[in-house]
Amino acid sequence: MVCVSFPKTFPKEVEQLKKKADPEELLRDNGDHYDQSPKARRELRRNIYKYSGCRMETCFDFSKCRERGFKVFVYPTESGDPVSESYLKIITSLEESQYYTTNPEEACLFVLNTDTLDRDHLSIQYVHNINEKIQGFHLWNDGRNHLIFNLYSGTWPNYTEDLGFDIGQAILAKASFYIENFRPGFDISIPLFSKDHPQKGGERGWLHKTSLPPKKKYLLVFKGKRYLTGIGSDTRNALHHIHNGKDIISLTTCKHGKDWEKHKDQRCDKDNTDYEK
Numbered sequence: 001m002v003c004v005s006f007p008k009t010f011p012k013e014v015e016q017l018k019k020k021a022d023p024e025e026l027l028r029d030n031g032d033h034y035d036q037s038p039k040a041r042r043e044l045r046r047n048i049y050k051y052s053g054c055r056m057e058t059c060f061d062f063s064k065c066r067e068r069g070f071k072v073f074v075y076p077t078e079s080g081d082p083v084s085e086s087y088l089k090i091i092t093s094l095e096e097s098q099y100y101t102t103n104p105e106e107a108c109l110f111v112l113n114t115d116t117l118d119r120d121h122l123s124i125q126y127v128h129n130i131n132e133k134i135q136g137f138h139l140w141n142d143g144r145n146h147l148i149f150n151l152y153s154g155t156w157p158n159y160t161e162d163l164g165f166d167i168g169q170a171i172l173a174k175a176s177f178y179i180e181n182f183r184p185g186f187d188i189s190i191p192l193f194s195k196d197h198p199q200k201g202g203e204r205g206w207l208h209k210t211s212l213p214p215k216k217k218y219l220l221v222f223k224g225k226r227y228l229t230g231i232g233s234d235t236r237n238a239l240h241h242i243h244n245g246k247d248i249i250s251l252t253t254c255k256h257g258k259d260w261e262k263h264k265d266q267r268c269d270k271d272n273t274d275y276e277k
Contacts, residue, residue: 051169055186059169061145065108072099073107075114075137084125087115089199090149104139110146112137119153119163130165143168150174151192159231219247226252226271228263240267251275 051059065071074094077083083091094100094111101107114133118125134140148170154160161174161181172183175192182189220242227233236252243250253275254260254268 050166052181052183054169054183059144059186060171064145068101068106068108070099070108071101071106072097072109072111073101073104073139074111075139077113081114082125082127083113083115084117084195086151086193086195086197087117087149089197093199108145110139112146112148116148116163116165117151119150120155121164122155123152126164134165140168143170146170148172149190151190217247218249221249223249223251223275224253225256226254227256228254228260228265228268 056062072094074091077091091111091113104110112134114130115125115127116130120126134143140146143166146168148163148167150163150172151174153163153174153176161178171186171188173188173190175190177187177189222239224236226236226240239250240252242248251271251274253272254264255272
C-alpha cells in the first residue's frame with residue numbers, strides 16, 4: 001500500500017550522464033566527487049530552502065482546518081501534463097481516502113497535480129517549467145498549506161537537493177533528506193519506493209503493537225544498487241557486513257550503469273545473484 005501519513009495536528013546510466021553533464025560536475029578518475037568550496041556549499045544551501053526556518057506554527061495556516069477538519073484537495077490534472085505511475089499512485093490514494101475533497105474552499109492541505117517525484121534534470125520524467133506552472137495557480141499562496149512529494153533530486157555525481165523550483169512555504173515529503181535541510185516537525189521523511197510498489201497491499205502485516213519482540217520475519221531490509229564508485233559507494237560498502245541473512249537483510253546489485261563491469265569486485269557475482277532471487 002502507498003501510505004501517506006500526516007501529523008495529528010495535522011541514475012542515470014553513466015555514459016549518458018557523461019555526455020550531458022558539465023565536466024566539472026563529473027567524478028574524477030579516482031572516484032572523488034567535485035569538491036566545492038565552503039562558501040559555494042553555503043550559498044547552495046541558502047538557495048535550496050528560502051524558508052529553512054519553517055515550522056507548523058510559522059508556515060502553516062491552521063485556520064483552514066478548524067471549520068471543516070482535515071481535508072485534502074488535489075489539483076485537477078491538466079491535459080498534456082506527464083504524470084509518472086508512482087505519482088499517480090500517490091494521487092489516487094489521496095483521492096480514495098476519507099480526507100479528500102473536491103472543494104478547495106473546504107481544504108486544509110493542498111497537493112499539486114504536477115509530478116515532482118523525479119527532479120533529476122537528466123531524467124526522462126523530469127517536468128520542466130514547474131516554477132511557471134505553480135506561480136500561475138491562484139491557490140499556491142507561496143506554498144502555504146501545500147504538500148510536495150519528491151523521491152529523487154539533483155543529478156549524478158553530487159545529487160544536490162535543489163528541486164529546480166521554489167517550494168516556498170510548502171511541506172516537503174522527501175526520500176533521502178540531507179539532515180541540514182530537513183525541517184523538524186514540518187517536513188516528512190518518506191521511503192524511496194520503486195515504481196513497481198503496489199498501491200494497495202494484500203494480507204495484513206504481522207507486526208503488533210504489543211508484541212515484544214515483534215513477530216515480523218525481517219527487522220531490517222535494504223534492497224538497491226551498490227554504487228561501485230562515487231558518492232554513496234563508501235556508505236553502502238561499509239554497511240555490507242550487517243547482513244546476516246536472517247533478521248537483517250541487505251541485498252545490493254553491482255549492475256548500475258553501462259560500464260559497471262569495469263569496476264567489478266570479487267563480491268559482485270554473489271551479490272548480483274542474491275539480489276535477483
